[in-house]
Amino acid sequence: MLNISLVNELNYEDFISRFGNVVEHCSICAAAIWRNRPFRDVRHLHQEICSFLDLLPDTGKEGVLRLHPDLAGRLAELGSLTQESTAEQKAAGLDTMTPGEKQLLRETNIKYREKFGFPFVICARQNKKEAILKGIVERLEHSAAEELNIGIEEVKKICLLRLLSIVIDDKSHM
Numbered sequence: 651m652l653n654i655s656l657v658n659e660l661n662y663e664d665f666i667s668r669f670g671n672v673v674e675h676c677s678i679c680a681a682a683i684w685r686n687r688p689f690r691d692v693r694h695l696h697q698e699i700c701s702f703l704d705l706l707p708d709t710g711k712e713g714v715l716r717l718h719p720d721l722a723g724r725l726a727e728l729g730s731l732t733q734e735s736t737a738e739q740k741a742a743g744l745d746t747m748t749p750g751e752k753q754l755l756r757e758t759n760i761k762y763r764e765k766f767g768f769p770f771v772i773c774a775r776q777n778k779k780e781a782i783l784k785g786i787v788e789r790l791e792h793s794a795a796e797e798l799n800i801g802i803e804e805v806k807k808i809c810l811l812r813l814l815s816i817v818i819d820d821k822s823h824m
């Protein structure tokens with residue numbers, strides 16, 4: 651774990667190697683905010699990434715969502731997820747789904763992607779498998795604009811938890 655002073659001392663390459671995947675496969679997020687050092691604390695770091703995501707045009711937001719792997723999808727089956735995503739999917743209990751649950755998630759993931767053109771994204775660490783299955787069925791009813799917005803908000807939650815696993819959350823600096 652790093653404290654914020656050490657984070658602020660990292661050169662660009664080291665910053666990217668530490669923070670390049672706080673948004674899945676989107677090292678551009680870390681690359682974009684590096685210039686905003688010094689960061690006051692981990693929340694400030696998170697806020698900068700959130701602002702960067704909010705400023706993206708819809709096509710960029712869709713691209714960010716598209717870089718996320720399906721929950722319990724093909725990459726999970728192949729063991730080819732990023733380390734972060736593997737741990738998150740496990741925390742939600744997605745590795746212990748019954749065959750029926752797996753089938754439901756697979757089918758709804760396909761329907762979701764067909765309807766919206768990007769994958770269903772949810773912060774797995776904050777949801778157990780039951781909530782994820784309920785969530786995807788409910789979210790299938792939304793409009794694309796609503797889902798783009800909800801998906802990016804979930805990316806921000808995933809990002810905060812990833813940041814908190816790298817940087818000490820020193821509230822005394824706040």
Ligand SMILES: NC(=O)N[C@H]1NC(=O)NC1=O
Nearest residue numbers: 721735738771772773774
């Ligand atoms: N599809 C999807 O939500 N994937 C993500 N969710 C999460 O918590 N980690 C992921 O990779």
